[in-house]
Amino acid sequence: MPVEGAIADLSPVLGDKLTTAAAAREQHAHNEAHFPRALPDAVAFPESTADVAAIVRACNLHRCPVVAFGAGTSLEGQHLATSGGISLDMSRMARVLEIRAEDMVAVAQPGCTREGLNEALRDSGLFFSVDPGANASLGGMAGTRASGTTAVRYGTMRENVLALEAVMADGTVIRTGTAARKSAAGYDLTHLLIGSEGTLWIITELTLRLHGLPEAVSAATCRFETVEDAVNAVILTIQSGIPVVRIELVDEMMARGFNLHAGADLPEKPHLFLEFHGSPATVAEQAAAFGAIAAEFGATGFRWTDRADECRALWRMRHDAHYAISRLNPVKRTLATDVCVPISRLAEAVTTAQAESRRLGLITAILGHVGDGNFHCGLRFDPDDAAERARVEEFAATLAKTALSLGGTITGEHGIGLGKIGYMQAQHGHALAWMQAIKAAFDPNGILNPGKMLPTPGH
Amino acid sequence: MPVEGAIADLSPVLGDKLTTAAAAREQHAHNEAHFPRALPDAVAFPESTADVAAIVRACNLHRCPVVAFGAGTSLEGQHLATSGGISLDMSRMARVLEIRAEDMVAVAQPGCTREGLNEALRDSGLFFSVDPGANASLGGMAGTRASGTTAVRYGTMRENVLALEAVMADGTVIRTGTAARKSAAGYDLTHLLIGSEGTLWIITELTLRLHGLPEAVSAATCRFETVEDAVNAVILTIQSGIPVVRIELVDEMMARGFNLHAGADLPEKPHLFLEFHGSPATVAEQAAAFGAIAAEFGATGFRWTDRADECRALWRMRHDAHYAISRLNPVKRTLATDVCVPISRLAEAVTTAQAESRRLGLITAILGHVGDGNFHCGLRFDPDDAAERARVEEFAATLAKTALSLGGTITGEHGIGLGKIGYMQAQHGHALAWMQAIKAAFDPNGILNPGKMLPTPGH
Numbered sequence: 001m002p003v004e005g006a007i008a009d010l011s012p013v014l015g016d017k018l019t020t021a022a023a024a025r026e027q028h029a030h031n032e033a034h035f036p037r038a039l040p041d042a043v044a045f046p047e048s049t050a051d052v053a054a055i056v057r058a059c060n061l062h063r064c065p066v067v068a069f070g071a072g073t074s075l076e077g078q079h080l081a082t083s084g085g086i087s088l089d090m091s092r093m094a095r096v097l098e099i100r101a102e103d104m105v106a107v108a109q110p111g112c113t114r115e116g117l118n119e120a121l122r123d124s125g126l127f128f129s130v131d132p133g134a135n136a137s138l139g140g141m142a143g144t145r146a147s148g149t150t151a152v153r154y155g156t157m158r159e160n161v162l163a164l165e166a167v168m169a170d171g172t173v174i175r176t177g178t179a180a181r182k183s184a185a186g187y188d189l190t191h192l193l194i195g196s197e198g199t200l201w202i203i204t205e206l207t208l209r210l211h212g213l214p215e216a217v218s219a220a221t222c223r224f225e226t227v228e229d230a231v232n233a234v235i236l237t238i239q240s241g242i243p244v245v246r247i248e249l250v251d252e253m254m255a256r257g258f259n260l261h262a263g264a265d266l267p268e269k270p271h272l273f274l275e276f277h278g279s280p281a282t283v284a285e286q287a288a289a290f291g292a293i294a295a296e297f298g299a300t301g302f303r304w305t306d307r308a309d310e311c312r313a314l315w316r317m318r319h320d321a322h323y324a325i326s327r328l329n330p331v332k333r334t335l336a337t338d339v340c341v342p343i344s345r346l347a348e349a350v351t352t353a354q355a356e357s358r359r360l361g362l363i364t365a366i367l368g369h370v371g372d373g374n375f376h377c378g379l380r381f382d383p384d385d386a387a388e389r390a391r392v393e394e395f396a397a398t399l400a401k402t403a404l405s406l407g408g409t410i411t412g413e414h415g416i417g418l419g420k421i422g423y424m425q426a427q428h429g430h431a432l433a434w435m436q437a438i439k440a441a442f443d444p445n446g447i448l449n450p451g452k453m454l455p456t457p458g459h
Numbered sequence: 460m461p462v463e464g465a466i467a468d469l470s471p472v473l474g475d476k477l478t479t480a481a482a483a484r485e486q487h488a489h490n491e492a493h494f495p496r497a498l499p500d501a502v503a504f505p506e507s508t509a510d511v512a513a514i515v516r517a518c519n520l521h522r523c524p525v526v527a528f529g530a531g532t533s534l535e536g537q538h539l540a541t542s543g544g545i546s547l548d549m550s551r552m553a554r555v556l557e558i559r560a561e562d563m564v565a566v567a568q569p570g571c572t573r574e575g576l577n578e579a580l581r582d583s584g585l586f587f588s589v590d591p592g593a594n595a596s597l598g599g600m601a602g603t604r605a606s607g608t609t610a611v612r613y614g615t616m617r618e619n620v621l622a623l624e625a626v627m628a629d630g631t632v633i634r635t636g637t638a639a640r641k642s643a644a645g646y647d648l649t650h651l652l653i654g655s656e657g658t659l660w661i662i663t664e665l666t667l668r669l670h671g672l673p674e675a676v677s678a679a680t681c682r683f684e685t686v687e688d689a690v691n692a693v694i695l696t697i698q699s700g701i702p703v704v705r706i707e708l709v710d711e712m713m714a715r716g717f718n719l720h721a722g723a724d725l726p727e728k729p730h731l732f733l734e735f736h737g738s739p740a741t742v743a744e745q746a747a748a749f750g751a752i753a754a755e756f757g758a759t760g761f762r763w764t765d766r767a768d769e770c771r772a773l774w775r776m777r778h779d780a781h782y783a784i785s786r787l788n789p790v791k792r793t794l795a796t797d798v799c800v801p802i803s804r805l806a807e808a809v810t811t812a813q814a815e816s817r818r819l820g821l822i823t824a825i826l827g828h829v830g831d832g833n834f835h836c837g838l839r840f841d842p843d844d845a846a847e848r849a850r851v852e853e854f855a856a857t858l859a860k861t862a863l864s865l866g867g868t869i870t871g872e873h874g875i876g877l878g879k880i881g882y883m884q885a886q887h888g889h890a891l892a893w894m895q896a897i898k899a900a901f902d903p904n905g906i907l908n909p910g911k912m913l914p915t916p917g918h
Contacts, residue, residue, distance in 0.1 A: 102694065102803035145643040156641050158650075159618065174890040179801040181831040182615050183868035184604040184654055185875060185886050186912060187894045191617075191650035195643055212700035235561065241671035282741055342638040344561035372640040409642035416644060427644050431633040434901065435646045441900040442893065453645060 003041040003085055005062035006055075010044070013054055017045045017092075028087040032134070032322070033075045034333050034383055035418055040067065040081035047092045049165060049173055049204040056202060057171030059086060059447050067449050068198040070137025071113060074144060075336055076417025078197045083450045088202065090139055096120040097205070104210045105162065105179050110139020110203045117208070126210040129154035132413065133319045139203045144415035145195030149318065152238075152371030153245040153277070154211055156413065157194055164193050165205035169443040179207055192438070197415055198449040200442045214277035218306040219246075219314050220287055222299040223269040227251055227354065227366070229297040230270045231347040234370045236293045238343060242286050244371060246275035248318060251354070251366035253328065254378075261324035262317040267301065272370075273318060275311065318367075325365050325378035332380040337396050339403035340374040340412030352402050353377050353395075360391045374412035401426075416453040424455055433457070462500040462544055464521035465514075469503070472513055476504045476551075487546040491593070491781070492534045493792050493842055494877055499526065499540035506551045508624060508632055508663040515661060516630030518545060518906050526908050527657040529596025530572060533603060534795050535876025537656050542909045547661065549598055555579040556664070563669045564621065564638050569598020569662045576667070585669040588613035591872065592778045598662045603874035604654030608777065611697075611830030612704040612736070613670055615872065616653055623652050624664035628902040638666055651897070656874055657908040659901045673736035677765040678705075678773050679746055681758040682728040686710055686813065686825070688756040689729045690806040693829045695752045697802060701745050703830060705734035707777060710813070710825035712787065713837075720783035721776040726760065731829075732777060734770065777826075784824050784837035791839040796855050798862035799833040799871030811861050812836050819850045833871035860885075875912040883914055892916070 010018050020042045029037040046052045059066040065085025072079055081087050090111035098107040101124050108117055115135045117128045130141060131148035140146070142164070147156035154160070163177030176189040193201060224230040227249070234247055250258070250273060255266040274290060276283040287304055294302065305311060317324070325334055341349045350366060357364035357377070368375025377399065381392040400410045400423050410416075410423045425432055436457045439446075469477050479501045488496040505511045518525040524544025531538055540546050549570035557566040560583050567576055574594045576587045589600060590607035599605070601623070606615035613619070622636030635648040652660060683689040686708070693706055709717070709732060714725040733749060735742040746763055753761065764770060776783070784793055800808045809825060816823035816836070827834025836858065840851045859869045859882050869875075869882045884891055895916045898905075 100801070100803065102698065103801040104698065105801065145641075145647075147641060147643075151641065158641070158647070159614075168893065172889050172892075174893060175888060176890055178866055178868050180799040180833075180867040180871070181802070182604075182606060182610065182617070182799055182833065182871055184606075184797075184870045184872050185868050185879070186654070186883060186891075187659075187897060188604075188617070188647075188650045188654055189890055189893065191647045195645070195647055200646075212698065214700065239561065239563065239671065241673065279744065281744065285738065285740065338643075340639040340641055342559070342562040342564065343640070344559065374639075374641065407637055408639040409637050409644050411643045412639070412641055413643050420644070424645060429634060430631050431635055431648055432645070433631075434627065434633060434648065437900045438646060438897065441896045 002062045002064040006058045006064035006086065007042055009058040010055060014044060014051065017047060017051065019043055028069055028081065028089065030072065031077055031080055032073055033077065034335050035077040035080060038080040038082045040087035041084045043087045043089055045089050045092050049167065052167045052202055052204050053171045053173055055086065055088060056167050056169065060169050060171065060445055063445050064447060065450050066447055068139065068143065068202050070111060070140030071135060073134035073136045074140060074417060075414045076419040078144060078415055078417040078452060080418065082418065090137060093204070099124060100179065101126060103179055105207055106210055107205065107207050108138055109205060110137060112138050114138060114141065121210065125213050127213055128208060129211050130157055130160055133322055138206050142194050142203055142206055143197050145413065147369065147413040149246045149248055149369055151369060152247060153243055158191060160209045161190060161194055161206055162209055163207035164190055164203055166193055166201040166203050168201050169445065169448055177207065195415065197417060197453050199439060199453050200448060216278060216280040216283045216306060217308070217311055218276045218283045218287055218304060219311040220274045220290065220302065220304045221271055222294050222302040223267055223271045224297060224299055225269065227270045227350050228347045230272055231350055231370060233272065233294045233297040233299065235343050235346065237290055238371055240289065240293065242289050244274055245277045246273065247371040248273040249366065249368045249370040249375060253363065254321065254365040254367045257324035257328050257365050258317055260327040261320060264317060273314060321367055325380065328363055328365060329380040332382050335379045335381060335392050335396060336414065337377040337399050338411045338414040339399055339408060340372060341403055341406045341408030343373040345406035345408065346370060346373050349402055349406055350375060353399055356395055356398050360395055362391060362395060372412065373408065418452060421453065421455050461521045461523040465517045465523035465545065466501055468517040469514060473503060473510065476506060476510065478502055487528055487540065487548065489531065490536055490539055491532055492536065493794050494536040494539060497539040497541045499546035500543045502546045502548055504548050504551050508626065511626045511661055511663050512630045512632055514545065514547060515626050515628060519628050519630065519904055522904050523906060524909050525906055527598065527602065527661050529570060529599030530594060532593035532595045533599060533876060534873045535878040537603060537874055537876040537911060539877065541877065549596060552663070558583060559638065560585060562638055565667050565669055567597055567665050567667065569596060569665060571597050573597060573600065580669065584672050586672055587667060588670050589616055589619055592781055597665050601653050601662055601665055602656050604872065606828065606872040608705045608707055608828055610828060611706060612702055617650065619668045620649060620653055620665055621668055622666035623649055623662055625652055625660040625662050627660050628904065628907055636666065654874065656876065656912050658898060658912050659907060675737060675739040675742045675765060676767070676770055677735050677742040677746055677763060678770040679733045679749065679761065679763045680730055681753050681761040682726055682730045683756060683758055684728065686729045686809050687806045689731055690809055690829060692731065692753045692756040692758065694802050694805065696749055697830055699748065699752065701748050703733055704736045705732065706830040707732040708825065708827045708829040708834060712822070713780065713824040713826045716783035716787050716824050717776055719786040720779060723776060732773060780826055784839065787822055787824060788839040791841050794838045794840060794851050794855060795873065796836040796858050797870045797873040798858055798867060799831060800862055800865045800867030802832040804865040804867065805829060805832050808861055808865055809834060812858055815854055815857050819854055821850060821854060831871065832867065877911060880912065880914050
């Protein structure tokens, strides 16, 4: 057995940093989405880049799968050891190594979470902007090219990772990028690494861009009669160049979820939630400019606040959407879709999703980072009800195909993992073969997160 | 001869789109930098992606080098056919194919120049932001990961290319990315393509991000007693989050060059040139905030304008810096360095450059996109004077090593080409081998721009 060879090699080196105990394996088998549990054969807890290199080198020698595990919050099963092997738990590599305030850069280990980094940045006047709903690990966020609510202004992980250290399949340690803002030196391995879901290399250190805390922050909410009206207000806001930091769509069903989960009192109508950053004068100017656009599309119930506690409460509620959705039907599980389309096609994509949900008789909450054209449908279903499961899967497939037909992408931020492998050929056409060529060149033995992202060549 | 085989295959297909006439070959042998002329064996003028695919396929079959040629303005010799073969002149693929104003996206062919695209965007309310000094082709700009004066606000080609069509070494046509703002679907081939300098594939179509023309534009200039003062004002401006669109350093010698070339009346002191975009109120607020910071560092001669003609004249002068530098010593040639460092190290890098120039007795003008930590030294020298040439090369080497020692990069925007291959190992260490692995997987016969960017493995 490959895994036994790797464990035999590594046990003397790693000691109690490697375990085959059932409890640890069980802890690493779960996911927050709808995928079946998947038990690794062993769990390793590296404490340094050298530990990671030793583990990967041994796994490569013995052809043993190795799957990076951050916070376990990925939504397409990226962290599941579906082929067995070693789950590489990065929780002991969670330090913030350096804060370079002058350069607006932080250096952190991959097990550090986004909230952990922001905690370390307290009192620095700086913050790290990328905010998926979960308190994900920074390594996992880079691996899945995560984004979140502020990407429309501050970018996704793609724009906020400047440099990386990583371990290659043969155990070599490389560094990509620098703390300089830009570079034209050679192939962009940093961006090849971001979004590769642990299939090409294991991230061991990240150099991240930070942003200055704004002088003033304000938030606004308003509601619309229809989702088309809300989306059209978003399109015009973006085209007008109003530098919104957040502009989030919440549909009728999602509003109900927030009312149930967070005790909100939202009318069950489509809403937009917004945030503005700047000086006191500019945030007021931005809010007024948005208000005028929203009014053109019949918005009502416009609420505006610059109180920090009210802003925080609004975004805490938004970030807990995954749990709010579960309140719509507590006995079931959630499938979260994730498509992104050119913004001119956003209304069409959202209304297609709503119509399809009605046709299939599903409970679907829609929310999204609509300034980027990205939205999610949260579907509650019973995984043991084959017919219901089939309807949910039909919905997800229709939505992915709709995104492709509108010139968009099958995933804006959740990644491919297990859930979307089946659409990779349709998304990429001939380009898929070149992704497979990179995989073959970088991981010839196929040990790095096997079975994820890329369909097997020829299938 | 490989090239003869390729020409024999292609002549019946391409007709007069392929030529071996001396005049055409001569036209494609030159460069604006200091590299010796390099004659291709033939020049092809493809008119479609299918033409490009046919040419590359034939070159691959016959092991004939093929080198993309846009506007011929690259500064590290990227477009020179130093191994002979076919120069692939993209000037007949220069159309703007689509302007999608709602999505703030344009689709263009690679031979279209940045000014050509902006001309096509006139009356759309949108503009394409990336502006290297020359009127470069969009394909060349993507190939070298170009940036320019507005990158500090709007990003480089890395941030402004959403999707690409490209021809692979075997003639396959692929598409990467979509017109959606973001995607988490698979390896980021788009970013691998950007900055690959024609060594992995040939770009045949670009989908580009556009930005809304601001309501108000203003420009400002001021001068400082020392370069350190100017640079420290830049650092504080960036840290303060003032969203400058341009913040350009001009040293004493560069000021003299502008006076000679553009009839300016700049005191021969270090200057900053700035631009602000926003509403009338916000550009005034930004200019005032910058003015207060500059005053802390002893700035004088603060001039401010919101007149469009004055702003245009200022940036036209700045974009002609390459020609202004040539006025400092008309009988000689120019070597342009290009390093980028973390902004906290910028003053140290610039003063090191000035001291080294003095030590070597060189005429050096310094200018830079200092908001990104990126600056250039323009050195005038006589290529036939071996001793002077050696001093210039010593200067360039010292500057590259200084950038590396300060945690920066050997090139911020000009790329590697011929000029910086020698520093690739020092820049990338173990990562270089993985770049070479990608090259080997994508271009096994080494036909795509051979001899550029990557040192031969094992050398």
